[in-house]
Amino acid sequence: xxxxxxxxxxxxxxxxxxxxxxxxxSNSASQSFFWYRQDCRKEPKLxxxxxxxxxxxxxxxxxxxxxSQYISLLIRDSKLSDSATYLCVALGGSNYKLTFGKGTxxxxxx
Amino acid sequence: xxxxxxxxxxxxxxxxxxxxxSCEQNLNHDAMYWYRQDPGQGLRLIYYSQIVNDFQKxxxxxxxxxxxxxxxxxxxxxxSAQKNPTAFYLCASSWGIATEAFFGQGTRLTVV
Numbered sequence: 001x002x003x004x005x006x007x008x009x010x011x012x013x014x015x016x017x018x019x020x021x022x023x024x025x026s027n028s029a030s031q032s033f034f035w036y037r038q039d040c041r042k043e044p045k046l047x048x049x050x051x052x053x054x055x056x057x058x059x060x061x062x063x064x065x066x067x068s069q070y071i072s073l074l075i076r077d078s079k080l081s082d083s084a085t086y087l088c089v090a091l092g093g094s095n096y097k098l099t100f101g102k103g104t105x106x107x108x109x110x
Numbered sequence: 111x112x113x114x115x116x117x118x119x120x121x122x123x124x125x126x127x128x129x130x131x132s133c134e135q136n137l138n139h140d141a142m143y144w145y146r147q148d149p150g151q152g153l154r155l156i157y158y159s160q161i162v163n164d165f166q167k168x169x170x171x172x173x174x175x176x177x178x179x180x181x182x183x184x185x186x187x188x189x190s191a192q193k194n195p196t197a198f199y200l201c202a203s204s205w206g207i208a209t210e211a212f213f214g215q216g217t218r219l220t221v222v
């Protein structure tokens with residue numbers, strides 16, 4: 001089982017749609033979780049951290065379910081500029097390394 | 111401006127040559143990382159360092175070497191032993207363990 005698995009995608013949605021990304025992690029010792037966004041041929045950029053209680057930043061909502069080892073990202077009212085690859089990341093275990101999922105490509109269409 | 115600087119942005123290497131990719135940060139971060147990304151793939155960890163003069167192998171360290179002589183610098187050498195070096199190399203840094211990482215703009219290495 002891969003350490004961090006994401007929906008394979010790709011997702012194609014119209015502007016204004018709500019889209020959800022799902023991610024599971026295998027290391028129960030993982031302590032911190034993040035969502036990154038990566039534009040084509042660019043470096044990943046931190047979108048948001050994921051807290052146990054869930055957190056929201058504008059149109060973006062992240063949730064963590066430790067019992068199910070599951071992380072999600074919800075984007076509401078999607079914009080053309082949201083088109084990118086979204087990477088789920090888990091941090092932790094004995095070596096405190098960041099482990100990335102393969103990413104899910106989102107294309108928002110006009 | 112604070113940030114992470116990778117150089118060069120594009121690098122071409124002949125087979126059998128060693129090349130060194132530069133990564134410098136002025137964020138005063140303790141931890142630094144090197145990742146490799148292949149087309150359509152996720153990021154894979156090559157090496158990481160939590161403090162100066164200490165570093166650990168990641169998942170795909172074979173054919174690579176690093177040094178951490180200064181807090182702000184973490185160069186990666188791609189040796190001739192690396193069989194498939196063509197990839198996008200990303201350097202990152204973070205305040206320390208259990209914190210988010212910030213990335214440089216990456217170096218695209220091509221073997222010709």
